[in-house]
Amino acid sequence: MAGNIAKKKITLALVGNPNSGKTxxxxxxxxxxxxxxxxxxxxxxxxxxxxxxEGYDIKVVDLPGVYSLTAYSLDEVIARDFVIDGNPDxxxxxxxxxxxxxxxxxxxxxxxxxxxxxIALNMMDVAESRGYRIDVNALAREIGTPVVPMVATRxxxxxxxxxxxxxxxxxxxxxxxxxxxxxxxxxxxIAKLEKIISSNxxxxxxxxxxxxxxxxxxxxxxxxxxxxx
Amino acid sequence: MPLSMVSPGxxxxxxxxxxxxxxxxxLAEMGLNPGxxxxxxxxxxxxxxxxxxRGSRLALGQGVAHKIMVALS
Numbered sequence: 001m002a003g004n005i006a007k008k009k010i011t012l013a014l015v016g017n018p019n020s021g022k023t024x025x026x027x028x029x030x031x032x033x034x035x036x037x038x039x040x041x042x043x044x045x046x047x048x049x050x051x052x053x054e055g056y057d058i059k060v061v062d063l064p065g066v067y068s069l070t071a072y073s074l075d076e077v078i079a080r081d082f083v084i085d086g087n088p089d090x091x092x093x094x095x096x097x098x099x100x101x102x103x104x105x106x107x108x109x110x111x112x113x114x115x116x117x118x119i120a121l122n123m124m125d126v127a128e129s130r131g132y133r134i135d136v137n138a139l140a141r142e143i144g145t146p147v148v149p150m151v152a153t154r155x156x157x158x159x160x161x162x163x164x165x166x167x168x169x170x171x172x173x174x175x176x177x178x179x180x181x182x183x184x185x186x187x188x189x190i191a192k193l194e195k196i197i198s199s200n201x202x203x204x205x206x207x208x209x210x211x212x213x214x215x216x217x218x219x220x221x222x223x224x225x226x227x228x229x
Numbered sequence: 230m231p232l233s234m235v236s237p238g239x240x241x242x243x244x245x246x247x248x249x250x251x252x253x254x255x256l257a258e259m260g261l262n263p264g265x266x267x268x269x270x271x272x273x274x275x276x277x278x279x280x281x282x283r284g285s286r287l288a289l290g291q292g293v294a295h296k297i298m299v300a301l302s
Contacts, residue, residue: 019285067258099283102260 010058010169013086015079015110016094017103018065021122023047024152025094026062029162053162056169061086067102069109071221080221083115084206089169091115092161097127097134097149104143111145111178114207118164118175119147120157144176182213189216202226233278233294235269241299242266248296256297259287266302 012029016022030049047062063082064075071077083091093110095103110117119139127134140147146164150157167173181187193212197203202211202225214222235241243263246253256262260283270286271279278294280287289297 070254070258072255099260099285102258102283102285105258 008056010056010090010165011061011086011088012058012090012092012165013061013063013082013088014092014094015063015083015106016065016120017067017096017099017106020065020094020096020103021152022062022065022094025092025120025122025150025158025161026060028152028155028158029058029060054166056166058162058165061088066106068106069113070217071219077221080113083110083113089116090118090165092118092120092165094120094122094152097121097124098130098132100127100132100134107143107145108178108180111143111175112180112207112213113210114177116168116175117145118161118168119143119145120152120161121147121149122152122157124149124156125151125154144178146173146175179209186216200226201229230299231295232267232269232280232289232297232299233272233291235272235278235299237269237272240266240268240302242302243297244300245298246296247298248293252293252296256293260285261287261297267299 014022014026026047026049030051045064049060051058051060061082063079066076066079069076069080069083071080082088091110093107095107107117107119121134121136121139124134134149136147136149146168148157148161148164150161152158164173168175182190190209190212193215194208197208197211211222215226232241243261243265245263246256246261261267265282268281269278270281272294274291277288277290280289
C-alpha cells in the first residue's frame with residue numbers, strides 16, 4: 001500500500017446494497033472514463049474507471065450490489081474477494097440513508113473485515129423527505145469510520161467523498177473500525193479459535209478474529225480455504 | 230399464517246421465520262426479520278410472492294413465502 005501511495009495511485013472500491021446508487025456515484029466520479037468488463041470466469045459485470053484528483057491517479061472499481069459478504073452468491077464472493085485480495089486503499093460503502101438499518105449490516109461486515117471504510121450516506125434527500133434526521137457526526141463516531149452525506153443524483157457530496165478518500169488513503173484519517181461483542185459464550189469460542197488461527201498462514205491475509213467469526217458461522221468459502229491449506 | 234396465504238394489497242407483520250439459520254440470516258440481511266411490516270404487492274400461484282419491505286421490493290418463491298409466518302396488522 002505504501003508503494004501505491006508513493007506512485008500516487010489509489011484504488012477505490014465501491015460496494016453497497018442493490019439500488020443504493022453505486023453506479024450513480026461511479027458515474028459521478030469517473031464520468032465517461034470507464035470500461036465494462038467481466039470478472040474472470042463469471043458473468044457478473046465488472047466496471048472500472050479512473051480519474052485524477054489532487055495529483056492522485058484514482059482507480060474506481062464498481063463491485064456487484066450485495067446485501068452481505070457471506071458466501072451465498074457469486075456476487076458476494078466477488079465483492080468480498082476484491083475487498084481482501086484486491087487490496088483497495090479505500091472501500092466506499094454506498095448506504096441508502098432512507099434505509100439505514102438494513103444498509104448498515106453490510107457496513108458492519110466490512111468494518112469487521114478491517115476494510116479501510118468510508119460510508120457514503122447517499123439519498124439524503126429521500127431520507128429527509130421521509131422525515132428522517134440523521135446525525136452524521138454521531139454515526140461516524142459510533143461506528144468508527146468517516147461518513148460523507150451525499151445526493152448522488154444531484155452530484156452532491158462527490159468532492160467531499162473524494163477528499164475523504166484521499167485522506168484515508170494517505171493515512172491522515174484513521175478508520176478506527178468496530179469490534180462487535182457477541183456475548184460471553186461466543187466470545188470465548190472466538191478467542192479459542194483466534195489463538196489457533198493466528199499461527200496459521202491465512203491470518204496474514206485475513207484478520208484472525210474475522211476468520212474465527214466466519215468459521216463459527218460455518219461460512220463455506222472460509223472453510224474451503226482452511227481445507228486447502 | 231404463512232406469507233404465501235396473504236392477498237395482494239394487505240399489510241402484515243412478520244412474526245417468525247420458520248426456516249434453518251441460513252435462510253433466516255439471508256432474509257434478515259435483506260431486511261426481512263421478525264417485527265418488520267411488509268405489504269404484499271403480488272401473489273399468484275404459480276409464481277413468486279412480491280412484497281414491499283422497507284421500501285424495497287423482494288420477490289420470494291412460494292416455498293420461502295410459506296416459511297414466513299405473519300399476522301395481520
